[in-house]
Amino acid sequence: MSNKKQRIGVLTSGGDCPGLNAVIRGVTKSAMRLGYECIGFHKGYEGLVDPVSYVTLNNRNTSGILTQGGTILGSTNKGRFAATKGINDRLEIDPELLAGVKRTVDQLNISGLVCVGGDGSLAIAQQFHEYGIPVVGVPKTIDNDLSATAFTFGFDSAVACATDALDRLHTTAASHERIMVLEVMGRHAGWIALNAGIAGGGDVILIPEIGWSFENICQKVLERDAMGKRFTLVVVAEGAELPHGETVSQENEQHERQTRLGGIGMVVAEELERRLRRETRTAVLGHLQRGGPPTTFDRVLATQYGAHAVRLVHQRRFGEMICYDPPAMDSVPIAEAIHRLSRVDPQGAAVQAARALGISFGDRSADQIAADLAHWSSEAILSCDSIDEKVDQAEQALEKVLEEK
Ligand code: F6P
DSSP, X not given: OOOSOOEEEEEEOSSOOXXXXXXXXXXXXXXXXXXXXXEEETTGGGGGSSSOOEEEEOTTTTTTOTTOXXXXXXXXXXXXXXXXXXXXXXXXXXXXXXXXXXXXXXXTTEEEEEEEEXXXXXXXXXXXXXXXXXXXEEEBOTTOOBTTXXXXXXXXXXXXHHHHHHHHHHHXXXXXXXXXXXXXOOSSOOHHHHHHHHHTTOSEEEOTTSOOOHHHHHHHHHHHHHTTOOOEEEEEETTOOOTTSOOOEEOOOOTTSOOEEOOHHHHHHHHHHHHHOOOEEEEEOGGGGGOSOOOHHHHHHHHHHHHHHHHHHHTTOTTEEEEEETTEEEEEEHHHHTTOBOOOOTTSHHHHHHHHTTOBOSSOOHHHHHHHHHHHHHHHHHTOSSHHHHHHHHHHHHHHHHHHO
């Protein structure tokens, strides 16, 4: 056995988010206390090979980073190591790259590599694991769409940012009696829109999981008008589909990369303005949601992830990813965690609560559908002359209810 000092490596990959530095600090401090030296690779997986680029992490250079957004190590989204295209399609990592990484890990005496990233980045870690490179995963994404963990860090900070934006839009919307549309991130899942919409008093929330129509949004605006509230806040997730089923994206020439979403806020605002002839404005939060200091919740979560990732390395439980199963910190095989999205349940507690308060999802709720049908059928039945016609109408109404169900 070599008597060189054992090391733990850490890297941050994919889109950044608040809390990455807190993980790096958590890994460094807890690794050092167990007698390891800690090194951080630059720019995600890129720093592992050709050229190898890393920094020795210690108490000095990780001091004060707990509260800082971004990542002191840098990150790369879909670089040379990209192991997925879209959500599910596996891309094989070049074997020469894998061999290069293995060489780096052996030469630097790395006992385990902590890979911090979202679904795509963890898919890379999984291929490393299959190749025999000792890895553990730490889940990260502001979208909170990894099903193996209750929360990813970065999400709470993104929701706080979107809520703050809604608070600000609220007052200006009210002053000018305008419809304000706020576009937030959320590629496959509407967690940010849903949570910020509830916390920021949104009136309409549009998310990828619930189909919606412009008629139903207009109906909500008009209902508010009738109540004397001549402004409306609409929160829309960038990945919400338009009523005809398409997402709105920006041009993307790089076919190996995922489409860059964005622009749905403007599309929704323009259409509402056209239909309602009311002043409408759009705000796109974009990467503001990914910057700035992590919230208290994210600092605690990220620190725990860092410390528990080191525990996994120390126990040689490679190929596993830390997950938060409140109040416990657990782990699952990375292979089980990737490609399994956690999406908003349209019947779930948060959506139900929002509906109970009168927030519209641009669709018609079960209660609304039932009320509309009851109204429609009673009018139709009353207008019939004969009893046979009335029975016929009632049967048609029943059929319609079953269809809607
Ligand atoms: O996956 C997190 C996320 O913030 C998505 O919500 C968004 O579509 C994407 O990253 C943006 O990535 P980029 O920084 O490459 O534009």
